[in-house]
Amino acid sequence: MQEKMNISMVDLYNQYLKIKSEVDNEIEQVIRSSVFVKGGKVNEFEANLKQYLGVNHVITVGNGTDALQIAITALDLHQGDEVITTPFTFVSTLEVLALMKLKPVLCDIDEASFNISPELVAYSVSPRTRAIVPVHLYGQCADMECLHDISAPRGIYLIEDACQALGADYIYKNGQTAKAGTIGDIACNSFFPTKNLGAMGDGGAIFTNNDDLAKRMRSIANHGMSEKYVYQQVGVNSRLDAIQAAILDVKLKYLDQYIQARQTAAAFYDNHLKDIPEIKIPERVDYSTHTFHQYTIKVAEKRDELQAFLKSKGIPSMVYYPRPLHLQEAYKYLGYKTGDFPIAEKLSEQVLSLPMHTELDDAQLTWIVSAIREFFKK
Numbered sequence: 419m420q421e422k423m424n425i426s427m428v429d430l431y432n433q434y435l436k437i438k439s440e441v442d443n444e445i446e447q448v449i450r451s452s453v454f455v456k457g458g459k460v461n462e463f464e465a466n467l468k469q470y471l472g473v474n475h476v477i478t479v480g481n482g483t484d485a486l487q488i489a490i491t492a493l494d495l496h497q498g499d500e501v502i503t504t505p506f507t508f509v510s511t512l513e514v515l516a517l518m519k520l521k522p523v524l525c526d527i528d529e530a531s532f533n534i535s536p537e538l539v540a541y542s543v544s545p546r547t548r549a550i551v552p553v554h555l556y557g558q559c560a561d562m563e564c565l566h567d568i569s570a571p572r573g574i575y576l577i578e579d580a581c582q583a584l585g586a587d588y589i590y591k592n593g594q595t596a597k598a599g600t601i602g603d604i605a606c607n608s609f610f611p612t613k614n615l616g617a618m619g620d621g622g623a624i625f626t627n628n629d630d631l632a633k634r635m636r637s638i639a640n641h642g643m644s645e646k647y648v649y650q651q652v653g654v655n656s657r658l659d660a661i662q663a664a665i666l667d668v669k670l671k672y673l674d675q676y677i678q679a680r681q682t683a684a685a686f687y688d689n690h691l692k693d694i695p696e697i698k699i700p701e702r703v704d705y706s707t708h709t710f711h712q713y714t715i716k717v718a719e720k721r722d723e724l725q726a727f728l729k730s731k732g733i734p735s736m737v738y739y740p741r742p743l744h745l746q747e748a749y750k751y752l753g754y755k756t757g758d759f760p761i762a763e764k765l766s767e768q769v770l771s772l773p774m775h776t777e778l779d780d781a782q783l784t785w786i787v788s789a790i791r792e793f794f795k796k
């Protein structure tokens with residue numbers, strides 16, 4: 419009997435090997451052109467991503483955090499304006515609000531989907547609320563239609579943090595679908611290497627159908643410039659470089675295939691784990707497909723023991739996120755305390771994300787589920 423099998427949380431190298439000649443060729447072309455910043459490759463990628471998403475504007479930027487900051491800057495909010503978001507997310511979502519001296523108002527999440535609860539958002543809206551920033555956590559959309567019903571009549575902006583859900587389809591009640599990141603007023607995306615569409619370095623993008631916001635965000639990302647050496651507003655320098663754009667343009671062609679590979683691995687996990695009463699497999703909502711940026715189970719007891727046991731078998735796993743943001747030192751000043759967001763707090767002690775990437779094969783998946791079953795003596 420095998421003792422250990424070395425499995426990766428993500429496997430970007432083997433993914434690269436399958437498209438190596440295409441990627442290498444594109445990188446070489448950028449080097450030959452020596453247009454490393456802005457220029458043709460970046461424009462081509464923006465156009466192709468625009469078409470994939472079915473959105474009017476794609477503005478590439480330096481990373482997902484910049485995307486959020488530029489989007490929020492474009493809304494022209496004032497110090498102390500309230501922005502509603504979730505405590506159960508990667509720090510960027512909250513960080514940019516704090517940096518911009520806005521007032522983050524946190525709302526607990528829905529236990530099934532891990533995403534912000536529209537009921538609680540409705541409850542937290544005030545006359546000072548200017549924006550809502552839902553996060554499509556782990557690859558599945560937040561309940562955008564409900565959130566839209568809250569935001570639209572009040573003139574509140576809806577800004578999607580779509581960093582984990584590129585390629586997901588949102589399904590409206592009338593059956594129509596739209597890509598994640600094309601539903602709110604603005605959406606932010608990250609091309610961090612491990613994301614659904616990952617660069618070989620940093621990268622990010624902003625999506626919108628609003629021409630005015632697009633113009634403003636493009637300018638903010640470029641020093642607030644309106645025409646050469648004319649500065650209309652205070653901006654930043656945030657751009658995707660041409661080598662990353664070239665790599666992403668190749669990988670975009672395979673994005674749907676990559677998502678399918680993730681969904682196939684997720685179905686394998688489901689089938690082999692669903693009968694174990696001590697764990698809960700990821701629940702699916704009816705208003706979104708799931709791209710499985712992460713495959714996250716809930717382990718009510720002994721989560722950390724399971725993680726250690728898996729590690730002993732060569733199986734990595736991750737806790738996203740071990741401590742909700744309202745309980746972090748940096749955000750204590752917001753005045754929240756333990757008990758304010760009981761679902762986020764409870765789930766932070768239960769969640770465990772299993773290896774999930776495009777290169778998982780049956781032998782690896784079998785090894786992983788067997789180890790989990792062994793731990794629970796199934």
Ligand SMILES: *Cc1c(COP(=O)(O)O)cnc(C)c1O
Nearest residue numbers: 481482483508510581582608610
């Ligand atoms: C990855 C991520 C970000 C930040 O993206 P970077 O490119 O690393 O700056 C923001 N929000 C969420 C939910 C993310 O997963």
